[in-house]
Amino acid sequence: MAHVISVHSFRGGTGKSNITANLAALLASTGKRVGVIDTDIQSPGIHAIFGLEPGQQKHSLNDFLWGRCTIEAATTEVTAVLRNKGIAKGQIYLTPGSMQSSDITRMLSEGYDVGLLNSGFQELIERLELDHLLIDTHPGVNEETLLSIAISDVLMLILRPDRQDYQGTAVAVELARQLDVPNLFLLVNKAITPADFPALRERIESTYDTPVLGILPLAQEMAVLGSSDLFCLTKPDHPISATLKSVATKIAAA
Amino acid sequence: MRSIRFVFPLILTFQMVVAVGLTGTIAYLSHLKEARETAAEIVNVIGSTMDEQLYQYLYIPMTLTEAYAERVRLQPQRRFSDIQDPETRRRVIDSLWTQSRLVPWANLTLTSPTGQMLRIDRTETGTPVLKLSDARKGGMLQRYLIDSAGRSGTRLDHGRTVFDPLQQDYYRDAVTRHQRILSPIYFSAVSSGAPVVTIADPVFDDSGHVRLVVSSDIHLDAINGHLQGLTLPPDSLTFIFDTSGRIVASSNFDLERGGKDRKAGRLDDLAASDNPVARASAKALKERFPELTVSRANLFQFVAKGRRNYVYAAPLFADFGLNWQLAVVISESGLIENLIRGVRTAAWVSLGLLLISILVGLRTAGWMVRPILTLRDVVKAVEKDQLDLQGKLLQKLRDDAHRRNEFGELATAALGMVQEVEARHDLLESQLEQLRVAVDASQTRAEIEQVTGTPFFRSLQEQARALREQNRQRRDEPGRTDGARPTDEAGK
Ligand SMILES: Nc1ncnc2c1ncn2[C@@H]1O[C@H](COP(=O)(O)OP(=O)(O)OP(=O)(O)O)[C@@H](O)[C@H]1O
Ligand SMILES: [Mg+2]
Secondary structure, eight states: OOEEEEEEOSSTTSSHHHHHHHHHHHHHTTTOEEEEEEOOOSSOOHHHHTTOOTTSSSOOHHHHHTTSSOTTTTOEEOTHHHHHTTOOSOEEEEEOOOOOHHHHHHHHHHOOOHHHHHHHHHHHHHHTTOSEEEEEOOSSOOHHHHHHHHHOSEEEEEEOSSHHHHHHHHHHHHHHHHTTOSEEEEEEEEEOOGGGHHHHHHHHHHHHTSOEEEEEEOOHHHHHHTTSSOHHHHOTTSHHHHHHHHHHHHHHHO | OOOHHHHHHHHHHHHHIIIIIHHHHHHHHHHHHHHHHHHHHHHHHHHHHHHHHHHHHHHHHHHHHHHHHHHHHTOTTOOOTTTTSHHHHHHHHHHHHHHHHHOTTOOOEEEOTTSEEEEEEEOTTOOEEEEEEETTTTSEEEEEEOOTTTTTTOEEEEEEOOOOGGGSHHHHHHHHHTSOEEOOOEEETTTTTEEEEEEEEEEEOTTSOEEEEEEEEEEHHHHHHHHHHOOOOTTOEEEEEETTSBEEEESSSOOOOTTSSOOOOBHHHHHTSSOHHHHHHHHHHHHHOTTSOOOSOEEEEEEETTEEEEEEEEEESGGGTOOEEEEEEEEHHHHHHHHHHHHHHHHHHHHHHHHHHHHHHHHHHHHHHHHHHHHHHHHHHHHTTOOOTTSHHHHHHHHHHTSSSHHHHHHHHHHHHHHHHHHHHHHHHHHHHHHOOOOOHHHHHHHHHHHHTSHHHHHHHHHHHHHHHHHHHHHHSTTOOSOOOOOOOTTO
16 A cells, blocks of 8 residues: 655754655655655755756656646655665655756746646555655645645644644644645654653653654754765765664554 | 053053154253353353444544543643634544544534534534534534545535533533533433533633533444444344343334434333333343343343243443443244244154154054953853854954964964864754654644645645556566556646
8 A cells, every 4th residue: 555645844944855865765765666856945955865967857846737747757766765774675756846946936826736746646656656655845835735735644743842843733734634645744853862762752742642653853964964975875874864764664564 | 450451452552652753852941042142141141242333433532532531631831712723624524533434423512611512513514524613602503524635624615603612411410520521311412412421521721611521422323323234133222221121222113313202212112112022121121130130141041921931131341430241132932933934843853753663552452452352352252152253353353364474373372262162062962852752742843734734735745545546556567568657637
């Protein structure tokens, strides 16, 4: 059974793209076929983590949404990132957003048929026989995000441990509930003082009445990597990698 | 607390004032003193020179009279019963023509007790003549030339006069007092009313009868003209006054003439005149010499209306019984103005330099004090946790950190310290915030309502489950590969 897994956060810069990419890699490395769609049309970014140069592929999600191509044509296999690190199993396919600013402005001003997105997801799962489809979303609440949430089997909300994220996450959790998301999880990123993590997890879980899949510390190595590579594969022994691995396992089991 | 903001500049200013100000002041005062000493010396030289110049006007008539009287005394056999006889006339011309030519302001006069008079005189055009008159012969008057062109003794003209020498004060005085006398100032009838003083020396025979009275006039006009002709610094004043306070001659005022209805000039008139220097000088002289008697050459100064004046005062021929005194008043500004101006300019320049060095000193002090004050303010702000990271204070510290000296190093170190403190502070803050998992329920509700109130959300909500179910069924359908897009109502 293929999973649709949405990764979202109320505010930007929480680490969605990095976490999505790393989870994709971790899931794929267990021999799965994994798709990743960047629905953050306004500020696409996940392609960089997979080492995809702008303009390297002919079509993007934008072209599909405008009816210019099939979803398959807008999708590129990026399994090389696994093979380069000596992982023989699994496949990863990426449907990036367009990085051309003209496309972005057109998308913002003209809009598109949000419903098309759902059929696109389904088609991709079918055509590429995906085991998991991960969706990297635009922060905040907009139509494509809500749609992604609505059709997700798993919704993972990323939050940083600060006042604004606590407030915003409460809104996101409630909206997910109203949309009957079957599996709702929280993942804390950029937390400080690991000694406080157990207390932090307990407080967050009780505040939102939602399970916390893990707490990722704010790591200099991650910041230095600057979304240019997959952290789990470059630093497999880092506590972040360990936590993400367990998160991947939990998601796969959901 | 005494802030270094004030103490530093104060010390620096004090140093400047002591260093530059004191030197400047000492230089100014000593230069001024030197200039004044020079001025006094100059005035002394001018005064004594003038003293000597007046000699010709006073000494020559006096000595000439005295000498001629003495000569007559040494010739007791010489008779002057008729001094108008050609022989006497010729002898007088012979013996006196040199003096008559060289000394235009002496008019040696011989008067016999019979009323005959013989006088070395000058015509209106200045030609020396011998003038003879005899009051008893009906006022006979004759003039003979005295010249070097061989015409000596030639009669020039003749006429009549009512002048009787025996009635003159100087004659009667000399005869009754039996000695050389000096007349008071009077207006001489024979010298067309000019103010004169006559020196008269009587000669007696063994039996005590008058043989002759030798006399000469001192012409105050000539002295006055001399004084007025002097080239002296501007605002100078020279005059001769006698012990009664009468002005005998003056560089600034014309003397009165006989017959005119004017009083003789007096020191009191000077004290009331329009000329400020004259006024002040008269006052200063009267203060210094209440008796109006100057017994020896004197040099003194007085200040009137802020202006310094030098006065040279000396008696004139006191040993001849003359009670005249010379006063030379020269204002400092007229005399050493350039010198004084130079000294003053130098003083202003050093004052300017003082101001400049104080300004530089203050700037230097500020330059040194400012980083310390900034540092103090920063540390205080950090201590009270009131440091604004974007504020001016920290900007000042950053500016100081650019300095390439110990102040810069200090500021850099302080900046690092502040950043470290702030970082730790921030960490602590976020640690606390991280654990403060708080949610504003009403705000959350409002924000949710904004979303759930939209038609899109309501339709999505209705279809969410169906959509998900539909998707699952699609995926579970085996062998479905055609890729036909299912109708999707979610986005409508
Ligand atoms: N645990 C971490 N420690 C340090 N840096 C992190 C961590 N997680 C993410 N980052 C950094 O945070 C930045 C934002 O990450 P990322 O782009 O993945 O966030 P995002 O939620 O996708 O942002 P956006 O909302 O703009 O799409 C990146 O530079 C990334 O390297
Ligand atoms: Mg992103």
